[in-house]
Amino acid sequence: MWANLNQKKLYGLVLSMSALLVVIALGGGFFNQPGLWFDHWQHKAFNGLCHQDPQRSFWINGSPMAVCSRCFGIYSALFSGWLAFPLIPNLLQSLNGYKRWLLTVVLCINIIDVIGNFLGLWQNTLFSRFALGTLVGVSAVFVIGYEFIGINQINLKGIQYGTDKSK
Amino acid sequence: MEQTNQNNATIPSYWASVGIAAVIFSLLTSVLQLISGYMQINAEPTGSLFSPNMLFSVVVCLVGAFGGMVAVWHYANEYQITMKLGKGALIGFLTGAAMVLIGIVLNKLWLLVDPDMQQKMMESTIENFEAMDMPEETKQQMIDQAASQANPSIVTQLLYGIPIFGILNLLTGMLGVSLFARNKEE
Numbered sequence: 001m002w003a004n005l006n007q008k009k010l011y012g013l014v015l016s017m018s019a020l021l022v023v024i025a026l027g028g029g030f031f032n033q034p035g036l037w038f039d040h041w042q043h044k045a046f047n048g049l050c051h052q053d054p055q056r057s058f059w060i061n062g063s064p065m066a067v068c069s070r071c072f073g074i075y076s077a078l079f080s081g082w083l084a085f086p087l088i089p090n091l092l093q094s095l096n097g098y099k100r101w102l103l104t105v106v107l108c109i110n111i112i113d114v115i116g117n118f119l120g121l122w123q124n125t126l127f128s129r130f131a132l133g134t135l136v137g138v139s140a141v142f143v144i145g146y147e148f149i150g151i152n153q154i155n156l157k158g159i160q161y162g163t164d165k166s167k
Numbered sequence: 168m169e170q171t172n173q174n175n176a177t178i179p180s181y182w183a184s185v186g187i188a189a190v191i192f193s194l195l196t197s198v199l200q201l202i203s204g205y206m207q208i209n210a211e212p213t214g215s216l217f218s219p220n221m222l223f224s225v226v227v228c229l230v231g232a233f234g235g236m237v238a239v240w241h242y243a244n245e246y247q248i249t250m251k252l253g254k255g256a257l258i259g260f261l262t263g264a265a266m267v268l269i270g271i272v273l274n275k276l277w278l279l280v281d282p283d284m285q286q287k288m289m290e291s292t293i294e295n296f297e298a299m300d301m302p303e304e305t306k307q308q309m310i311d312q313a314a315s316q317a318n319p320s321i322v323t324q325l326l327y328g329i330p331i332f333g334i335l336n337l338l339t340g341m342l343g344v345s346l347f348a349r350n351k352e353e
Contacts, residue, residue, distance in 0.1 A: 010253050014341070017334045024331070036309060044319070045327040048196065048270070049231050049335065071229065078338070100346060140338070143345050147252050 005086055005148050014144075018079040025075050029063025037063035046071075058126060069126045070110070073133020074140075081141030089149040092142060099143045106132075106139045179246045181238070181258050188238035189265035196231045196266075197273045208287045212294040234266050235259025235336030239343030250348045252341050259340020260333045267328035271321055285318060 005011050028040030037043060043052060043066050050067040057064035058072060065072055085092060095102065110132050117124045124132075239255045242248075278284065296309050 007252060010256065013256075014338065017337065021331075021334060038309075038313070041327070044323070045331050048200070048328070049229065049331060074229075103342075103346075140342055144252070144338075144341050147341075147345050 007148055011082075011086075011148055015079075015082050018075065018082050021075045022072075022079045025065055025067045025072050027060065027063055027066040029060035029065070032061055033063075040066070042066035056126065056129065058130075068129065070129040070133035073130040073135075074137040077134035077137025078140060079137075081138045082145070085141050085145035086149070092146045092149055095142050096146050099139075099146065103136075103139045103143055106135045110136060179242075179248070181242050181254075181261075184238045184242035184245065185258060185261045185265055187241055188234045188262050189269055191237065192231060192234035192262075193266045193269035193273055197270055197277070199230065201277065204284065204288055208284075208291045210291070212291070212298040231263075231266060231332060232335040233339055234262040234332075235338070235340030236343035236346070238262040238336075239340050240347040243343075243348035248348070250344055252344050255340040255344030255348065256337045257340070259336040259338065259343070262340065263332035263334070263336030264329045266336070267325060267332050270328070271324050289314060 024042050024045055027042045028035075028037060033040050037054070040063070046052060046066045050071045052064070052066065053068055054064040056068045056070075058069055059065070067075070113124055113129070113132055116122050235255075235258065238258050238261075239250075242258060243250065292313050293310050296306055296313065299306060
């Protein structure tokens with residue numbers, strides 16, 4: 001069952017932007033761009049946002065992606081989750097009460113994974129980092145997605161921009 | 168209706184929240200990048216593209232994306248208001264764009280404190296490339312390309328930075344609305 005999305009323009013904007021993020025994150029190798037990977041514009045675009053360690057990134061056609069596997073997990077899950085959430089409005093509604101916890105727990109798991117790996121307690125892999133990244137992307141979709149499927153209900157409650165919280 | 172009109176007439180400006188979040192996150196990312204940079208300068212060349220010291224930069228990963236969320240949180244908390252997702256997205260995008268601008272200014276200011284930093288970074292990178300186990304021709308190509316992109320222009324930094332930081336902070340701005348700018352009884 002498709003949810004009746006009220007903010008279709010914003011939904012479309014986020015969908016196209018998340019798709020753009022994924023395409024850029026794939027890096028120059030996906031498009032068989034000439035030159036060395038660290039000179040590709042995709043790498044420059046994500047410089048400062050991701051460590052872009054080639055040993056911690058997936059490789060395509062002899063070039064690492066423009067972001068690490070964890071970041072790619074976040075972006076790809078965000079895009080696919082955004083595409084899919086109108087199909088599962090009931091799940092989003094049932095998770096609504098736990099959305100803060102969900103996001104907090106997932107972020108904590110990622111932080112623990114980074115620290116544990118940094119301290120040498122365990123060795124994470126490309127795919128484990130990708131999997132943990134996808135959890136962040138999916139939980140972000142659960143948090144924001146509810147606002148799109150539940151917007152009628154929210155408006156009926158009279159919650160609008162500029163309304164005083166205390167009322 | 169009258170109540171809504173009254174509220175709409177006194178909508179507070181979000182620019183202060185955008186500015187505060189942008190300054191905080193620009194400072195945070197700039198400081199983390201400086202620490203990472205000096206760690207690289209002072210490290211022995213390992214011949215690896217990713218030295219153990221640079222593991223620190225893993226922490227920097229994605230920190231810059233949370234400016235939008237903090238700006239929305241500050242705006243909602245400061246004025247005790249709720250807002251639509253679109254407004255949060257706008258605040259997030261503006262925060263991301265402002266972060267890029269402030270970050271460029273901070274980098275330029277740091278060059279007044281340590282004018283040789285970029286040169287030292289480049290030397291460290293070249294030493295690292297030279298220690299790599301690869302054909303001389305490839306090594307030289309990597310050094311040339313690294314040298315050519317050592318000082319990206321301000322326009323280039325804006326061109327690459329604003330869309331990416333803008334989009335990511337737009338998303339976290341919406342996340343901020345959902346988490347912090349809704350009525351508690353929902």
